[in-house]
Amino acid sequence: MNAASPKPVLEMRGIAKSFPGVKALEGVDLTLYPGQVTALIGENGAGKSTLVKILTGVYQPDGGTIVLDGTPVLFPTAEAAMDAGVSAIHQETVLFDELSVVENIFVGHQLTNRFGLLDWPAMRARTRAIMANIDPDIDPDTRLKDLGIARKHLVAIARALSVEATKIVIMDEPTAALSYKEVEDLYEIVERLKGQGKAILFISHKFEEIFRIADRYTVFRDGKPVGDGLVAEADTNKLISMMVGRTVEHIFPKIEVAPGGTVLEVQGLSHPTEFADISFSLRKGEILGFYGLVGAGRSEVMQALFGVTHPSAGTIRIEGKTIQPRTPIQAIDAGIVYVPEERGRQGAVTALPIFQNITLPSLARISRHGFLDLAKEFEITRHYAARLDLRASNLSQDVGTLSGGNQQKVVIGKWLATEPKVIILDEPTKGIDVGSKSAVHGFMSELASQGLSVIMVSSELPEILGMADRIVVMREGRIAGTFDRSAVDAEELVRHATGNTAKEAA
Template sequence: MTASTPLLSLKGITKVFPGVRALENVQLDLWPGRVTALIGENGAGKSTLVKVMTGIYQPDAGELLYKAIPISLPNPEAAHKVGITAIHQETVLFDELTVTENIFVGHYLYRGLFKKLDWAAMHQQARDILRRLEVNIDPRAVLKTLSIAQRHMVAIARALSFDAQVVILDEPTAALSQHEILEFYQIVERLKQEGKAILFISHKFDEIFELADHYTILRDGAFVSAGDIAGITEEKMVAMMVGRAITQTYPKVACEPGETVLEVKDLCHPTEFAHISFSLRKGEILGFYGLVGAGRTELMQALCGVTRPASGEIILNGKTAQFRQPADAIEAGIVYVPEERQKQGAIIELPISQNISLPQLKRLNPNGILHDDREWQLAEEYARRLQVKAFSWRQPVETLSGGNQQKVVIGKWLATQPTVIILDEPTKGIDIGSKAAVHQFMSELVSQGLAVIMVSSELPEVMGMADRIIVMHEGLMAAEYGAGKATAENIVSAASGAGQEAA
């Protein structure tokens, strides 16, 4: 194998499911010591292609070549033996096991005639691998005690434990802070130096242009283009990816806010936040920004009845509200689209129609008898309004792309016709086309009089969509800015605790 020969090649890969052609004649090349970015909208076929590469799906046509030799991957174990591993956005690890157990699960080390587990050797190897990654994690620590970033490092260590040669990084930075992202960049560089062929999947163009050497673009399951990253601009990449130019990423519609619908007065929680006071009006988007651990999500959960504050007052439509459980908040008109859409936002094994109708079973089925036609009509209305890409509303949510899963969760809560909708990281892990669709829909919602609270870690999104911005730092309100009165420097400074101010 020469330097110009890919370590892994996919040629003419086609995969068909009932009612949909997920991949058609796709090609992809991965070279040792280089990063190739796989780019495409949600639903473009990226996840299906990764499952073909890792032995979960078998292609209906095409071939895989490893070191220019055709190979077959009938199952994930075969992919592991070849040296192909994937590290996903939703890290698949075991919370109750130790770091060492997670690293070696499925390929434990044994000693002696009776093949006893060699824990000393596994702990030592785990320690050596983590040292190679330059991360300070105790191999004996239980996984659930680690941060999200540390769990990603354990997943990478697991890949290195069986000498993976092809490493697939699927949205690896979606849940990481800026500092953790920079540490991740260094790890990718070390993997390159070790000669690993890396496939990098991300919707963040700054990361793509920072890390990638090559790119491959998919659209609607088909190969569009490939080349060196130095030979393409972001504008050209977006146009090829979505089949059109995204002229306005943040389509904020000018809207005159109406009467106040929500007031929060001196809301406190024993451990998460304190002295939070703000108001929200009809037709307004109120943005919340802060670094990881600022208490934004915890505040939102208190507003919608997931947790109970220790003191303070929530006033909705002029009346004091007390929510003992989320159902109380939903009944009152406050709904919450959580950051963790797969774990908290949807029952992914159920179909789209049942997810959208779930909060309204009592209204749709007043006699306790299920009316499938009513559920179907509700799903039809809101899934179409949000442009969910699916071949049927009976399709399980788990089979949808991340962006379409997010649209289902948003549609579920919009169908309840709320007064206030809280969107916690509404565009996390979704592509630029889907982001533009969500932003457009947010503008439509406020133009219709809905009040929106948007929590986001993406500074351009907050500045582009919010009418007012509240910045949190360590559970406190650090600053509040009116529309167009905040600079990126002001916001980041306040979020990092460098003084409090209001504008």
């Protein structure tokens, strides 16, 4: 990257935005350059999402100016921003399961022929051309609901790239649902976009991604800019210090605990299409990590333990008692709870307030003669909100209005209120910032030290190595190996996850 800066594509100067009782942005500046990636860094609630919504025409700023190619502009609608060349790939982009890939890619900006009719051949051809550089195996006419999470994310990327006039591409946690290979493919896509002169705003909580792909950085804290510069002149400690206002010494604050007796024992668990011959044990006070690439079958195993899907063979024992959970209610009654990866759709009812979410699985315990005890409901909610350091204006705030990290705390609190024996955390820190990650890790370790047994599914090697006592590696629906944390490194875990277990000769 050249130290000399080209002429900016976009300048946001003195941007301000307030909501009732909250200053979301105050005096914010952001500059994007052609052919460069600028990383936007900050904790959840720092104002990143608000800025992106202003840039994409969803919100209107209360103050400040936006300059595009040297000309002041306004984006009164999302369509206006798109027409000006701003495309966004969000962490949880809204796609339509019942529509085909080509329909999802061109929704809102369909191509028409000279008669004003939809030009399906042109849209299919354009879709194939875009997907050739992303995933050529995805058929344009495939229904979106028939694709997995990772491939749906690739369709969202293709949709953003389908606007030929695009000057600015916003990538909000673009790798959250991608496998290692797909992440590498995304990096290649970004390099091509840079070569085409696109300005890229890259939002990620993963510092290895930022240092791998970004040219510049801008850091927000509490709705204000606190620093910017060249990534080549920064390091992780400097960025974290700017983000949180302090140095995070312990992102993985693990409490060493001597595990007790076996709480969960799984033998020969199999499913006709998802996994086979899964066997492992989990002890009291232990954090057992499950690592593997996307599609390895980890989440599917956890869903079987929670009664969401039904295995075809194998046994599950809790404290020596055989169970066969056919529904989540039966799993909860047996002492197993599950915090899913897709917290927004599967883990919480985002339209309900915090207190109703936290007590939802515990209604029988807080009811008397068929009537809810509201005082008890708030007592339980206050207890877990305090334990998890939940950040909200009040306990009646809708979960959907919380940041990703705080939504995750609500989901964890909901299940802890059931007083389980085993808690399964599936990608517990996906899409949340380093400060919230540290809080979740600290609480996870605290739970284990109090005797709760924890299964942690994670695709992040630092998290697995930093928090797990033992690590189960899965590949293609089977267990590829089980390791003690002290006797394994990142390289060996990756080798087993990818099937390349033979070390190259020196």
